[in-house]
Amino acid sequence: MLDLRFVRQHLPDVREMLARRGLALDLDEFVRLDAEHREVLREVEQLRATRNLVSERIADLKKRGEPVDSQVAEMREVSAKVKELEGALAEKEQALEGLLAVIPNMPHPSVPLGVGGSANQVVRSWGEPPVFAFTPRPHWELGEALGILDLQRAAKIAGARFALYRGAGARLERGLMNFMLDLHTREHGYVEVLPPLLANRTSFYGTANLPKFEEELFKVEDSDFYLIPTAEVPVTNIHQNELLEASALPIRYVAWTPCFRREAGSYGKDVRGLIRLHQFNKVELVKFVMPETSYDELEALTREAEAVLQRLGLAYRVVALCTGDLGFASAKTYDLEVWLPGQGDYREISSCSNFEDFQARRANIRYRPAGRGKPRFVHTLNGSGLAIGRTVVAILENYQQADGSVLIPEALRPYMDGLERLSL
RNA sequence: GGAGGGAUGGCUGAGUCCGGUUGAAGGCGAUCGACUCGAAAUCGAUUAGGGGGCCAAAAGCUCCCUCGGGGGUUCAAAUCCCUCUCCCUCCGCCA
Numbered sequence: 001m002l003d004l005r006f007v008r009q010h011l012p013d014v015r016e017m018l019a020r021r022g023l024a025l026d027l028d029e030f031v032r033l034d035a036e037h038r039e040v041l042r043e044v045e046q047l048r049a050t051r052n053l054v055s056e057r058i059a060d061l062k063k064r065g066e067p068v069d070s071q072v073a074e075m076r077e078v079s080a081k082v083k084e085l086e087g088a089l090a091e092k093e094q095a096l097e098g099l100l101a102v103i104p105n106m107p108h109p110s111v112p113l114g115v116g117g118s119a120n121q122v123v124r125s126w127g128e129p130p131v132f133a134f135t136p137r138p139h140w141e142l143g144e145a146l147g148i149l150d151l152q153r154a155a156k157i158a159g160a161r162f163a164l165y166r167g168a169g170a171r172l173e174r175g176l177m178n179f180m181l182d183l184h185t186r187e188h189g190y191v192e193v194l195p196p197l198l199a200n201r202t203s204f205y206g207t208a209n210l211p212k213f214e215e216e217l218f219k220v221e222d223s224d225f226y227l228i229p230t231a232e233v234p235v236t237n238i239h240q241n242e243l244l245e246a247s248a249l250p251i252r253y254v255a256w257t258p259c260f261r262r263e264a265g266s267y268g269k270d271v272r273g274l275i276r277l278h279q280f281n282k283v284e285l286v287k288f289v290m291p292e293t294s295y296d297e298l299e300a301l302t303r304e305a306e307a308v309l310q311r312l313g314l315a316y317r318v319v320a321l322c323t324g325d326l327g328f329a330s331a332k333t334y335d336l337e338v339w340l341p342g343q344g345d346y347r348e349i350s351s352c353s354n355f356e357d358f359q360a361r362r363a364n365i366r367y368r369p370a371g372r373g374k375p376r377f378v379h380t381l382n383g384s385g386l387a388i389g390r391t392v393v394a395i396l397e398n399y400q401q402a403d404g405s406v407l408i409p410e411a412l413r414p415y416m417d418g419l420e421r422l423s424l
Numbered sequence: 425g426g427a428g429g430g431a432u433g434g435c436u437g438a439g440u441c442c443g444g445u446u447g448a449a450g451g452c453g454a455u456c457g458a459c460u461c462g463a464a465a466u467c468g469a470u471u472a473g474g475g476g477g478c479c480a481a482a483a484g485c486u487c488c489c490u491c492g493g494g495g496g497u498u499c500a501a502a503u504c505c506c507u508c509u510c511c512c513u514c515c516g517c518c519a
Contacts, residue, residue, distance in 0.1 A: 041476060045488045055500045059444040068499080075499035243434055368434070375473075
């Protein structure tokens with residue numbers, strides 16, 4: 001969330017930001033509550049100050065064996081009053097916090113302005129979409145024909161939007177996980193972590209998935225747990241409520257996890273195949289960095305995610321999301337979109353964001369600057385490196401052959417026991 | 425599941441029985457300084473976080489809050505009571 005004082009002092013900017021994101025959020029209520037809150041706070045503090053003073057005097061008198069009855073009687077009243085006001089104070093505080101929690105992050109000045117997807121900006125492209133002498137088939141046809149994908153039976157087990165991989169398909173999924181983890185740990189300096197797949201409300205609040213996006217999550221009944229929709233949630237919260245040493249930064253984690261999403265409101269979208277599932281695997285990159293380096297780190301993070309696509313020889317483009325498409329917590333986001341011949345379009349396969357201190361403030365993740373100095377919030381970033389299921393889609397569709405077989409990208413073959421081709 | 429023991433500053437660790445200059449000893453770490461050609465070692469000093477007010481702002485001054493979370497007792501709570509969460513030890517069960 002944003003800093004309370006920042007919002008107070010930059011109301012016009014915050015209002016403009018809300019407009020740019022295409023949001024109708026009224027800040028008048030915030031302004032009113034903020035003023036009221038401080039008013040009550042001043043009152044309470046004054047009373048508490050007298051209480052402290054007289055208490056000290058009582059202790060003093062008692063030590064000398066003098067009577068304290070009148071002071072005690074006086075304090076009884078003051079304390080009652082304090083208690084009453086503290087109730088009011090807590091109410092105001094909560095209301096204020098509640099409002100602040102649903103204000104999205106400020107976009108970075110470099111973020112393109114606009115509300116629709118058309119305002120997104122292609123920053124660069126890599127690779128050439130393959131040319132086929134035949135009509136390329138969608139991945140679900142290829143996968144089912146090759147016997148590596150069984151969506152019918154997955155539906156029987158769980159329902160729509162689930163996948164069952166078989167044989168070389170399962171192996172391909174696992175190979176990709178390992179390939180990506182190896183790349184990021186060996187060459188990009190990430191530390192591998194394997195986090196819980198359930199997390200509590202506090203953690204979800206920390207990454208700003210709650211309170212606003214509850215409908216996208218699977219909640220575990222009779223518990224405080226939600227299934228993670230991305231490793232971002234547990235991994236970012238590794239350092240929740242910590243004060244890190246400056247020398248420890250930057251911290252880089254890479255995590256493979258399954259991800260679980262309700263996909264409520266996406267009925268009719270991507271209903272076939274592996275594009276949009278309730279459960280999918282993803283390798284996620286997460287960084288904790290010093291504020292002054294976070295935009296360099298975002299560029300680096302994006303390149304690190306791109307490296308996966310490059311090694312796999314998949315054509316893609318990098319898109320800077322416009323203010324209207326930007327996620328709630330993000331200050332700047334690059335989407336990586338891979339070319340999918342079966343769909344004849346580029347589709348998102350990674351999303352790399354700089355949240356600046358938005359998540360760090362919620363999750364209370366700070367660092368102490370070198371030399372003395374007040375603790376500051378770190379900047380957090382994350383990006384997919386990559387979504388595994390969609391990578392399988394891209395490989396199947398881009399490397400398909402006229403005879404229905406699929407070549408395996410060379411970089412991946414060591415992870416497939418040298419297998420060069422998926423065929424019947 | 426049963427029985428106990430814990431949670432204190434960046435870390436470690438006293439204080440809790442017997443409530444009152446204890447926001448909190450000592451140690452480690454960090455920062456600054458001395459010594460040194462430099463470093464190490466040694467010595468000295470500094471060092472919890474958050475919030476409000478004054479101030480154009482920084483600095484500064486001042487007040488308030490915080491000893492895992494919440495509630496209670498009391499004029500007054502790190503300290504007493506209740507409750508929740510988490511950690512540890514033992515027993516049982518278990519992938």
